[in-house]
Amino acid sequence: MHKWRLLLLALLPLACAAETNLAVTPFATVDERDRPADHFTQGLYYDGQRWWESSGQYGRSWLAEYTDPGANPLRRKWLAANRFAEGLTVLGDRVFLLTWRAGELLIYRADDLSPLGMRHYAGEGWGLTSDGEQLIMSNGSDELTYRDPDTFAVKRRLKVRGGGEQWSNLNELEFAQGLIWANIWQDTRIIAIDPASGAVRGVIDLRELAPDAGHPDAVANGIAWDRKRNGLWVTGKFWPKLYLIRPQGLGFEE
Numbered sequence: 001m002h003k004w005r006l007l008l009l010a011l012l013p014l015a016c017a018a019e020t021n022l023a024v025t026p027f028a029t030v031d032e033r034d035r036p037a038d039h040f041t042q043g044l045y046y047d048g049q050r051w052w053e054s055s056g057q058y059g060r061s062w063l064a065e066y067t068d069p070g071a072n073p074l075r076r077k078w079l080a081a082n083r084f085a086e087g088l089t090v091l092g093d094r095v096f097l098l099t100w101r102a103g104e105l106l107i108y109r110a111d112d113l114s115p116l117g118m119r120h121y122a123g124e125g126w127g128l129t130s131d132g133e134q135l136i137m138s139n140g141s142d143e144l145t146y147r148d149p150d151t152f153a154v155k156r157r158l159k160v161r162g163g164g165e166q167w168s169n170l171n172e173l174e175f176a177q178g179l180i181w182a183n184i185w186q187d188t189r190i191i192a193i194d195p196a197s198g199a200v201r202g203v204i205d206l207r208e209l210a211p212d213a214g215h216p217d218a219v220a221n222g223i224a225w226d227r228k229r230n231g232l233w234v235t236g237k238f239w240p241k242l243y244l245i246r247p248q249g250l251g252f253e254e
Contacts (some may be wrong), residue, residue, distance in 0.1 A: 022202065
């Protein structure tokens with residue numbers, strides 16, 4: 001009995017540490033770019049030369065490709081009026097775009113945005129990214145699903161936990177430096193998630209970058225990894241700028 005008591009006392013600090021709130025990770029703002037402030041940004045992806053962005057709302061949803069986010073798009077695809085565009089990612093030569101409540105994954109050719117097909121899923125679609133092999137999707141809960149890029153069948157479920165909080169409303173996603181990065185709806189923070197365990201490894205607060213818009217929908221949304229410049233491009237719905245930030249640590253050490 002005495003040995004068990006000692007073991008419990010030894011483990012107690014570890015259990016308490018697991019529930020401790022994570023300190024906010026500092027970041028440097030490396031660059032910023034102007035862009036139109038009427039984008040209801042849902043998904044964002046950057047390959048070092050081209051940008052892909054999706055903008056939501058019924059009757060106004062689109063998917064666009066840019067070389068300069070402040071200029072007119074090279075291509076834009078408008079969705080049907082009863083479809084609400086959500087998160088997107090690019091994997092290989094395909095662009096994958098979620099819809100909010102229609103249960104449709106729309107697939108396009110990355111070179112020219114010509115349609116390649118559609119897959120169906122149950123529930124809501126929020127954010128989408130890829131680890132280079134599988135697609136990773138959020139649905140507004142605290143759970144992410146890994147999905148086959150050809151069939152969109154669920155291959156694995158990942159519960160997001162830790163950091164002293166109960167996480168939900170996980171939204172736009174990006175995979176960078178071996179971590180899954182997620183916007184949280186109606187929150188200025190983005191979190192870094194361990195793809196193996198679902199544990200939250202870091203928290204970044206974008207409050208200082210948010211515009212003083214006074215609009216309830218002008219929330220942080222949109223994360224794109226810039227591999228060459230070693231940073232994350234971040235923005236939000238109705239934000240007039242994109243910002244390139246470099247977190248302190250979390251794989252972004254110089």
